[in-house]
Amino acid sequence: MSNSIDIDDLASAITQEMKNYTEDVSEGIEKEALKTANEARDELKQTSPKNTGEYADGWSRKKTGRGDEVGHTVYNKEKPQLTHLLEDGHLNRDGSRTPGQKHIEPVEEKYNQLFEKRVEEIIKKGGE
DSSP states (O other): OOOOOOGGGHHHHHHHHHHHHHHHHHHHHHHHHHHHHHHHHHHHHHHSOOSSSHHHHTEEEEEEOOGGGOEEEEEESSOGGGHHHHHHEEEOTTSOEEEOOOOSHHHHHHHHHHHHHHHHHHHHHTOO
16 A cells, blocks of 8 residues: 555645544544543532532533534532532621632632643644
């Protein structure tokens, strides 16, 4: 089998290789997005404030978007109304203030950076 390409077929061969590269990279990124979202969800389950444990156990992941715009969202399925209250703190009925417990922001920053590094590696390797 020859690796040579007729000059008339060069543009077509380059286009096909670019298409293959793009598909490989897209698949690799999608797999890493799922992996990273699952890891973030699991860490939030471990690091979230625990009173009854229902809030911490309520972290979930869902696929969002369509077509080329697919992503993953990590959210609290059981107690979504508590996320901002626990993260940022809140006023109590008696006028006192409950301080926030930063547990979402550090996980978000960590896994955004990790995902960025993983995507860079996928692009360098061509999606392998």
